[in-house]
Amino acid sequence: MQATSQPTGKAPSIVSMPALDFDNIQTAFSIRSNKSIRRAYWLFRLIGYNWLVKAGTPLINLAITLHLPVRGLIKATIFRHFCGGENINDCDKTIKKLYLQGVGSILDYSVEGRELEEDFEKTCAEIIATIARAKGDPAIPFSVFKVTGIARFDLLAKVSANEKLSDKEQEEYNLIHDRVERICKAASAGNVRIFIDAEETWIQPAIDDMAAEMMKKYNANQAIVYNTIQLYRTDRLAFLKSEFEKAVSGNYMMGIKLVRGAYMEKERERAAKMKYPDPIQPDKKSCDRDYDDALKFCIEHVDRIAICAGTHNEASSLLLARLMVEKGLALNHQHIYFSQLLGMSDHISFNLCKAGFNVAKYVPYGPVASVMPYLFRRAAENTSISGQTSRELSLITREMKRRKLL
DSSP: OOOOOSOOOBOSSOOOOOOOOTTOHHHHTTTOOHHHHHHHHHHHHHHTOHHHHHHHHHHHHHHHHTTOTTHHHHIIIIIHHHOOBSSTGGGHHHHHHHHHTTOEEEEEEOOOOOOSHHHHHHHHHHHHHHHHHHTTOTTOOEEEEOGGGSSOHHHHHHHHTTOOOOHHHHHHHHHHHHHHHHHHHHHHHHTOEEEEOOOOTTTHHHHHHHHHHHHHHHOSSSOOEEEEEETTBTTHHHHHHHHHHHHHHHTOOEEEEEEOOSOHHHHHHHHHHHTOOOOBOSSHHHHHHHHHHHHHHHHHTTTTEEEEEEOOOHHHHHHHHHHHHHTTBOTTOTTEEEEEETTSOHHHHHHHHHHTOOEEEEEEESOHHHHHHHHHHHHHHHHHSTTHHHHHHHHHHHHHHHTTOO
């Protein structure tokens, strides 16, 4: 079957650059009540203390392990800000609130760190449930999953290293492949686009192989399956181009989510410990350059590539908007989405949406205790990314002053 693109959204006439103002805080925080703004203000003030995040994480973990009464506090603060709820139905309020402003939701079942087959099967069923919820609902343009949510990390590492598997391991890996297949098949049947998230370098080859296989199988007529590329890696721009050549020769659509990355410190520590070349860009400038070059490449080939720019970077967001206009593409082109995390970079999300672009927020959910690893990572990332916490706090502070709350 010949690959054809989704409705291109090609503009019937010359497209002009819309008024895009990431400094418009009134639009950015239009869905937040005064109470919500105050809560966000104090949350980001606390997250801004790196020592507090580092010290608080093991203490909260210990409190949860000992069944101390901290769940209510966590749910009312960091969980409420960054998550949609404990189950899919809990997320409905967030989904509706976002979509009233034209922003879509990506339901992300954020339970991590499991090792048992029964847990993997439960997670697989939950991911398929998010697909069922998204089917036919324009408020939920994508579903998403991490392969480590349905697979044992060490086995993915062994497969990625091309090590020989025992018969038992091969049987286990066949079950992993079957779960990925079931998820992608459900997405295809429901016409729901699905992201496969990127993970650590030493398990990524196994994920990449399965993603390419699923794209070849389910992306014949439109982009259903999307792989994720982390541009903080030195080799990923070349990987993007080589995967594009596979899509061209295989005659299928390529679905790609571009992100900068989330495992930098862990990657560098492992590389140093095991004495192999650091896979991470030498500096932020190099990462930004590759990310922006990846955007340019995708827009050059937008008839074959469907892209989601997962970024909290204002300059990259503005660049993609300009690239679309320069190519004469409609602002709501079906192959192009912007995406940010719930509770972060609202000034980017809502101002892009107001200008007419496609935008979706990741909406994590799951039981409070089970989602804690995700929340700890969010807090740690906010302290490690240069300027992230101070930027968020500065915007929230300005909005509080505008509302005369400070």
